[in-house]
Amino acid sequence: MSPVCLLLVVAIGLVFTLHFAKSDDVMCYEAVNEKTGECEEYLGDGVPKEDCCLNSKYGFRRETHDQCQSCRSAEWTEWGSWSLCSVSCEEGVHTRRRTCLGQGNCPGNSVEVKTCMVRECCPENGGWSIWSLWSPCSATCKTGRTQRTRQCNNPRPTCGGRCNGPEKEVDICETYLPCPIHGQWGNWGPWQGCSSTCKNELGTQPIQKRFRLCNNPEPSHSPPGNQCNGNVGENRVCDNLPFCAVDGEWGAWRRDSECSVTCAVGRVKEKRSCDSPSPRYGGRYCEGSNTRNAICNTKVPCPVDGQWTEWESWSKCSRLANDLIRCRPRVGTQVRKRKCDGTSPDGKWCEGDYRQSRTCYDIDNCRLNGTWSEWSSWGLCSSPCGWAERTRHRDCLGVYPDYPKQVEGAIAITEVVFSGTPRVSCNSIDGETKRLEERVECKNLPTCT
Structure with missing residues (x-):
């Protein structure tokens, strides 16, 4: 192979390597705003994503206008404000949204919808009055324009309506008078x-x-x-x-300190000189500081503190020696546990207890009399667009036995809770003994796209 061909192959390989080496580079930020989901405290770009996310509190963008992404596991932001009503009259809907920040998917919906009404009536158009007389001619020589008008009061529009058609008509008029002399340079x-x-x-x-x-x-x-x-x-x-005179301009920045952190991405001090160009012919020296802070990458992961998982379900209410306590005023005990997950070797362990216990009465599958609850508030619309409905309900609630609410233990007096799912029934309403539901349509939702 000739020297020229060999150089060409090496150059193409180098470009290919550089292109793919930077394909996962991102713009790295020190924080993600929990309310808005926006990246904050910009560190710099050209940072590999895995290096930026060595600190789980950091965030990144792949392009300038891309949505901010958090390095942590997926989690919803706070709900945003409710939108304006979808229609200007009669019943419509408000919409609010939230954003899933982090890596992975968040459970639940990103959109909620509820009904609204700005005003009860819709606009009704009115009718025009008869035309006025034509106005005097607009010109003082040759031809001009004249106009006439009418009013929207026959009848007047209601609830914000209007009249269709023009309020004014314009026509040409003739003055039969000479025109002025125009100027020349x-x-x-x-x-x-x-x-x-x-x-x-x-x-x-x-x-x-x-x-x-x-x-x-x-x-x-x-x-x-x-x-x-x-x-x-x-x-x-x-x-x-x-x-x-030629004023001075700053040259390139050069590193002038060690990195500010020992893990993940931090800052380093840089300096520059007023030599691109230097001042000439009596020009001014460069304005501004000759030092700044820039990004530095340790490529070392930061400590990750542990986070508690959700509590496990309470265990069955029971008593030592398997005493019979179900459906009786005899107390038992329940326990539940949780785990401290995600702690790195140098991170902090979770604070608090990993185990809880409580005193209980076992009413699982016991027969209880029931009473109907009041109607609940109306729920959200079932869809953010198209056709949707909202519901409310009444539930058959059990009337619990009049067992003692507290018991005296070896150390202190403790509260006693009812544990388990009893068999409860109420007087029948419309053939239902467990739950009643009402459903109504949500009106004037936006069209689905």
Whole structure:
């Protein structure tokens, strides 16, 4: 293979390697706003995603206008504000949204909808009155314009309505009078002095100007004539001038300190010099600071503190030696546990207890009399768009036995809870003994796209 071909192969391989080496680079941030979901405290770009996410509190974007992504596990933000009502009259809906931040999917919906009403009535259009008389002609010579109007009051619109069609009509009118004399330019005046006493290194030259008058002839006054068309002045370049002063410009930044952190991504101090270009011909020195903080990457993961899992379900209410306590006023005990997950070797262990216990009465599958609850509040609409409905319900609630609410233990008095699912029934309403439901349609939802 010839030397030229060999160099070409090496160059293509290098470009290919650089392209794919940076394909997962991101813009890295120190924090993610929990309410808005926006990235904050920008560190820099060109950072590999896995390096940026060595700290689970950080966030990143792949492109400038991309949505911010959190390095932590997926979690919902707070709900946003309710939107304006979807219609301006009669019943519509409000919508609010939340964002799933982090890696993975969040359970539940990102949109909620509820009904609203801005005003009870919708606009009704009105009718026009008869046309007014034509106005005087707009021109004092030759032709002009005249107009007439009408009012929207026959009848008047209601609830924000209007009248269809124009409120005004315009027509041409003739004055039969002569028109004014329009102005023409006179001769140019002498050239004035140059706009500057020097020229810059890019070759931009100062200019000088001259002017003329609209007096050949002047516009008439009665009737009034038009002023001259075109520019009242013109410019030309000034030659043979010295160079202007060149102000200094900053050169490239250079590292001047160690990284501020020992894990993940931090900051480092950089310096620059006023030499691109240096000041010349009496120009000013560079403005601003010659130092700044820049991003640095340790490529070392930061400690991750543990987080409690959700509590497990309570165990069955029971008593030592398997005593019979179900459906009786005899107390038992329940326990539940949770785990401390996600702790790195150098992270903090979860604070608090991993185990809880409580005193209980076992009423699982016991027969209890029931009583109907009041109607609940209306729920959210079943869909954010198209057709949807909302519901409310009444439940058959058990009347619990009048067992003692507290018991005296070896150390202190403790509260006793009822444990298990009893068999409860209420008087029948519309054939139902457990739950009653009402459903109504949500009106004026937006069209699904």
